[in-house]
Amino acid sequence: MNVPYHGLWPVMLTAFDDEGALDMAGVDALTEFYIEQGASGLFAVCQSSEMYELSDEERLQLAQRVVERTAGRVPIVAVGTFGGPVAWQAQFIRRMSDTGVNGVVILPNQLVGAEAGEGPLQNALEQLIEATDSIELGLYECPQPFHRNLSPQLLEWAATTARFVYMKDTDRAPDRIQPKIQAVAGSGLRMFNAATISALPSLQMGVAGVSPIAANYYPELFTWLCAHHVDEPAKAEQLQHRLASLDAAVRLKYPQSAKRFLHRRGVPISSRCRVAEHDFDGYDDLLLTSLIVQVDEAKADLGL
Template identity: 25%
Template sequence: MPETTQGLHVVAQTPFHPDGAVDHDSIATLSEFYYRHGARGLTVLGVSGEAQTLAPDEAVAVAASFVAASGGRAIFAGVSSPNLAILADVAAQVMAEGARGVMIAPAASARTDEALLSYFDTVFERIGDVPTVLQDFPAASGVQMSVPAMARLVEAFPQIGVVKEEDLPSARKVAALRCALPRHVRILTGNNGLYLPQELARGADGPMAGFSYPEMLSGVDRLMREEGDVAAAHALFNRYLPLLKHEAQGTLGIALRKESMRRRGALASAAMRAPGGRLDEHDIAELDAIVAHMDLPE
């Protein structure tokens, strides 16, 4: 897994019909949209993919639809759950459907280094040799993983081939992990791409983030890592920054992102499943005003 996991791996939205049912038809158009704009793989069933609103059978079906639309590209599926039986069952099912690996964040109870090791020891006893993305996102998990603790996890569990680094300040932690990890793993970054140029400069292998204009994320990654054109990368990033920042507003930001992607033809509906965000007329007007001043592509 580490050898191939570089570049943009979009955290995919989950499409819903206005009545809240999963829109599997839009998964195909959404996937084509992501790949056309530079995604090398997708991460599904993430926090911004509204995984918390899906029943386990729905989550597996969503992952299967993304795999079917992947054309052989990597699909990683978030399976984090406080219920280890559900975590293990969903992990087994998404892997059977063709996922490349799973993404797991620590349980909220894992508050110490020893508790972290014990938790993941139990997880890997349950799921076996499934390739795993270790998600470091304390804002969502409530768990602060230190660099030494993460190094111990990587050393103890060869299943971990990728770290998704979202602890702030993320660029500094990327650099610390690069020095501390006992073997090479890919480090991808999230936080809606807000700090992407700095994270890439410190050694990240690409973004694992969502944005309604994923071509910016893939373009900045290509310019920084492959072409070494730092000035052009920052110029591209800055062009999209007003909208990127506007989408970084939690549940409201997901609703804004989905609306922008509906307008771009990637989704049939911008609906979120309850209790997700709903845009009012003021939200729409603000989005229109921001986009109008940015001269963005269709």
């Protein structure tokens, strides 16, 4: 294992052309944008990437393109489990690893049903570990198709295997996050908070970093928060309140709104999505304009 994962890890959008095909030039532009704005790593092929709307080959092509464009500048993880028998999922994990990503992320909700306890889930994880050699793995509490949060006990077990390096937590509340942080403390399993509202409290409690969807609008603000929450506590607190106040707006018609927002920021991608698309009217565009103004004000206050 190299440098432990830390800081901002955006959950990458996927660029599509007007016909709905993968737009690799747009993927390149997104990759550069995230890195230029200070991302410490990238989570490709995730829910924000519209992973469930991609074929297996497209998932592999997308991950490989991000790897090629990144050229080792930051580490990359990508989801590698999409249902079916555990043996089949292990095979796809190996295929995803062959694209060059640094780690392959497991979705617990793809291994067992919603009613299953953590015993069967741990058994499935053990089978995947045994079937995937030394591939570094991750865990993501993906909300779709159903939301399964992991217990501190399961995370402690995962940490002891020395195979897991990334965990995207979606429990959101500090009182639920803290026991998980304690469970993996001192291990190679690095925990990332998905929730903007609790970003600063979780960093203060010891998460390695953040992976919020709002980083698909203004990643540089999260980069600053991760880097300066200790040495600039007053500014960090002020920024946290700003981020929290903006969070409801970023969820409106997401991820299409994020693509539209980034296009206005100069990233050459369309707003085309494979998930449900929405009509945007003057009201929606006024909201995006307000977001841009508020982000610019926040950046000015931070000297960015």
